[in-house]
Amino acid sequence: MNKPAASPAAARRAPNPAHLALLPMALTALVVYLGSMLWSLRISMSSSRSLPMQDFVGLAQYQRLFANERWLHSLHNLALYTPLFIAASLVVGFLLAVLVDRQARAGGLLRAVFLYPYALSFIATGLIWQWLLNPELGIQQAVHGWGFAGFRFDWLVDQDRVIYTLVIATVWQGAGLVMAILLAGLRAIDADILRAARLDGVPAWRIHVSIVIPMLGFSFATAALLLLTAAVKLYDAVIAMTQGGPGTASEVPAKFIMDHLFGRANIALASAGATIMVLTAVALLAPLLYARRRALRASR
Amino acid sequence: MPVALKRMIVATLLLAAGSAAGAAGPRAEVMHWWTSGGESAAVRTLADAYRAAGGTWLDSAIAGSEQARAVALSRIAGGDPPTAALFNASRQFRDLIDQGLLNNVDAVAERDHWAQFLPASILDAVRVNGHYYAAPVSIHMPTWIWYSKAAFRKAGIAAEPRDFNELFAALDRLKAAGLIPLAHGGQAWQDNIVFRAVLANQGGAALYLQIFRDRDARAIASSEFRAVLTTFKRLHSYVDAGSPGRNWNDATALLITGRAGVQIMGDWVKAEFAGAHQDAGRDYGCIPGFGPRSPYIIQGDAFIFPKSSDPQALRAQLLLAGTVTSGAAQLAFSSRKGSIPIRADIDVHTLDPCAQLGVSIMKDRTRQLGNDESYLTPDQNGAMADVLTDYWNRDRDVAAVQRNIAAALRE
Numbered sequence: 001m002n003k004p005a006a007s008p009a010a011a012r013r014a015p016n017p018a019h020l021a022l023l024p025m026a027l028t029a030l031v032v033y034l035g036s037m038l039w040s041l042r043i044s045m046s047s048s049r050s051l052p053m054q055d056f057v058g059l060a061q062y063q064r065l066f067a068n069e070r071w072l073h074s075l076h077n078l079a080l081y082t083p084l085f086i087a088a089s090l091v092v093g094f095l096l097a098v099l100v101d102r103q104a105r106a107g108g109l110l111r112a113v114f115l116y117p118y119a120l121s122f123i124a125t126g127l128i129w130q131w132l133l134n135p136e137l138g139i140q141q142a143v144h145g146w147g148f149a150g151f152r153f154d155w156l157v158d159q160d161r162v163i164y165t166l167v168i169a170t171v172w173q174g175a176g177l178v179m180a181i182l183l184a185g186l187r188a189i190d191a192d193i194l195r196a197a198r199l200d201g202v203p204a205w206r207i208h209v210s211i212v213i214p215m216l217g218f219s220f221a222t223a224a225l226l227l228l229t230a231a232v233k234l235y236d237a238v239i240a241m242t243q244g245g246p247g248t249a250s251e252v253p254a255k256f257i258m259d260h261l262f263g264r265a266n267i268a269l270a271s272a273g274a275t276i277m278v279l280t281a282v283a284l285l286a287p288l289l290y291a292r293r294r295a296l297r298a299s300r
Numbered sequence: 301m302p303v304a305l306k307r308m309i310v311a312t313l314l315l316a317a318g319s320a321a322g323a324a325g326p327r328a329e330v331m332h333w334w335t336s337g338g339e340s341a342a343v344r345t346l347a348d349a350y351r352a353a354g355g356t357w358l359d360s361a362i363a364g365s366e367q368a369r370a371v372a373l374s375r376i377a378g379g380d381p382p383t384a385a386l387f388n389a390s391r392q393f394r395d396l397i398d399q400g401l402l403n404n405v406d407a408v409a410e411r412d413h414w415a416q417f418l419p420a421s422i423l424d425a426v427r428v429n430g431h432y433y434a435a436p437v438s439i440h441m442p443t444w445i446w447y448s449k450a451a452f453r454k455a456g457i458a459a460e461p462r463d464f465n466e467l468f469a470a471l472d473r474l475k476a477a478g479l480i481p482l483a484h485g486g487q488a489w490q491d492n493i494v495f496r497a498v499l500a501n502q503g504g505a506a507l508y509l510q511i512f513r514d515r516d517a518r519a520i521a522s523s524e525f526r527a528v529l530t531t532f533k534r535l536h537s538y539v540d541a542g543s544p545g546r547n548w549n550d551a552t553a554l555l556i557t558g559r560a561g562v563q564i565m566g567d568w569v570k571a572e573f574a575g576a577h578q579d580a581g582r583d584y585g586c587i588p589g590f591g592p593r594s595p596y597i598i599q600g601d602a603f604i605f606p607k608s609s610d611p612q613a614l615r616a617q618l619l620l621a622g623t624v625t626s627g628a629a630q631l632a633f634s635s636r637k638g639s640i641p642i643r644a645d646i647d648v649h650t651l652d653p654c655a656q657l658g659v660s661i662m663k664d665r666t667r668q669l670g671n672d673e674s675y676l677t678p679d680q681n682g683a684m685a686d687v688l689t690d691y692w693n694r695d696r697d698v699a700a701v702q703r704n705i706a707a708a709l710r711e
Contacts, residue, residue, distance in 0.1 A: 049679070050392075050395040051377055064711075069686075134542050134545075136540060136542030154541060156545070157543070159693060241545070242544075243488075243545055245487065245544050245693065246544035246545070246693040247689045247690045247691075247693030248690050261370075262367070262370040263682060265395070265678040
């Protein structure tokens with residue numbers, strides 16, 4: 001909005017130092033990210049197994065991919081997981097942010113406590129979740145020990161419910177980040193608006209629903225964007241908690257890709273899967289990015 | 301003083317350089333995944349043997365077999381290969397041979413007459429088109445049936461089960477005694493081991509080979525194979541609720557503490573028992589299979605030797621191939637690894653009773669069978685494991701499972 005006024009000719013002569021400074025990063029992004037993507041696309045159209053090959057087999061790997069029951073099941077699991085994970089993280093994160101915001105004294109401490117899970121490696125915390133949720137070791141066993149023999153909480157070993165345990169554990173991890181983003185948004189809201197509403201006798205819940213949440217649009221969109229990318233690449237939680245099991249009940253696309261890339265020595269099929277994941281992510285992210293930009297414009 | 305110090309440093313550096321140049325024996329960077337306590341003690345015996353033979357062993361250990369192989373593959377593809385890398389003696393390195401990326405060690409293999417003492421399935425894996433591309437180091441047997449003597453006593457089981465009927469009877473008694481009958485880790489590869497144990501012992505060697513080696517559609521659709529799948533599924537009713545996702549060593553711990561009766565797993569569990577100061581024959585029993593003709597499934601590990609621009613590499617590789625397969629190195633290595641030696645021509649009375657039992661079975665060549673990986677590509681093997689773990693965990697129509705296995709092996 002307030003660019004320095006320079007003649008077009010002068011701009012052409014002297015390159016913008018900011019652009020120059022960003023050049024290495026831009027090159028890295030182009031060569032490493034885009035280059036790797038194109039390389040994966042190329043490999044996905046070859047018959048490569050353990051080593052890259054330069055032949056061309058068209059879309060045969062994609063045909064094989066979509067005939068594969070485990071891949072389809074992985075996509076189904078991700079479709080179930082993603083909306084639940086994002087919705088639950090946003091709701092829990094928002095409630096935490098409001099809680100922290102209203103605590104003048106303990107706010108700083110609470111913020112650190114809630115953000116802490118995000119700072120821990122999920123490979124470590126996932127193992128603890130596995131123990132907690134294991135019916136023979138964890139919560140179920142403890143409640144039995146207190147005398148409630150009928151209590152059942154065995155979702156981790158239940159074919160149809162295991163995916164929800166992944167939602168629980170990853171929301172625990174992700175909600176702190178949402179809280180931090182929304183808290184920053186909350187603090188940026190003009191205190192006079194809230195004071196005026198309070199003077200008018202508007203109840204606190206109504207202030208949050210009708211004023212705060214609409215004004216947090218940009219923060220919500222940012223959080224949703226981060227959560228969506230986290231959901232699509234869901235991998236470490238599965239590895240640490242279920243290894244895709246019981247059976248294939250908690251398989252996800254990223255694990256399918258990693259398994260075929262290394263253990264099953266089929267990098268062509270893995271690359272086809274990776275390409276599909278990139279396309280899916282772009283298709284999902286584009287509307288979100290658009291919404292985020294609109295929210296940003298609206299907030300100015 | 302500073303000048304004197306400087307001179308001293310220079311002299312020391314020169315001395316170090318001189319001694320390095322003097323020890324210009326073969327240098328081998330060896331990549332492997334043997335990182336647990338017992339495993340690293342085992343690999344140290346190989347390093348010692350290599351040093352004693354005049355070589356320099358550069359240890360490059362990477363935790364996790366898949367990761368280690370992935371790193372080795374990418375270094376080979378990137379033109380910076382290690383001198384030797386550990387793979388399973390299987391089809392895992394067939395692509396590397398086909399693309400001409402491996403050196404052969406024919407000179408050593410023919411000098412030491414490998415063809416005379418290697419089991420057929422190992423020989424088939426390391427010898428391709430008449431050339432030897434890998435040096436085998438160990439033979440594991442993945443489908444042993446282990447049992448806790450304390451648990452058997454508690455359940456009143458007097459004799460070792462000798463067939464599947466007796467095994468199921470024993471499992472029923474264990475269940476009645478309030479113990480976990482079958483200690484099982486519900487991970488796809490462990491489900492797969494239980495399946496192979498049933499296929500080899502109930503289906504027999506002929507059916508085993510028809511399924512894995514021939515990928516015979518008629519055998520997969522047969523009623524014998526259906527019976528194997530039914531027995532496999534029946535074993536699932538003897539696992540506890542905590543089984544899904546459990547690690548194999550946690551399952552072994554259930555046997556060690558006497559809370560569970562039986563585990564079907566490879567002979568690497570002996571390291572867990574040894575770690576808890578339990579002895580074969582006294583605290584736990586090992587059943588290699590049912591009946592006097594039960595097959596012995598061979599899961600081998602072998603070093604491969606990537607081609608390199610370094611002219612010294614081949615010399616180091618040949619020395620390594622000769623050293624790790626020698627009788628003395630094999631004996632020292634096996635006693636720590638829990639495996640049995642790759643050669644039948646050495647005295648094994650120093651090994652534990654289960655290993656001695658294994659060696660005596662191996663003497664009968666007709667009882668040797670390759671592991672699934674010896675016959676299937678990693679991809680086929682993985683697709684089949686997906687079908688089996690799904691069947692183990694869900695209620696599936698057996699006929700549909702047979703069709704899915706046929707589809708998995710068709711690729």
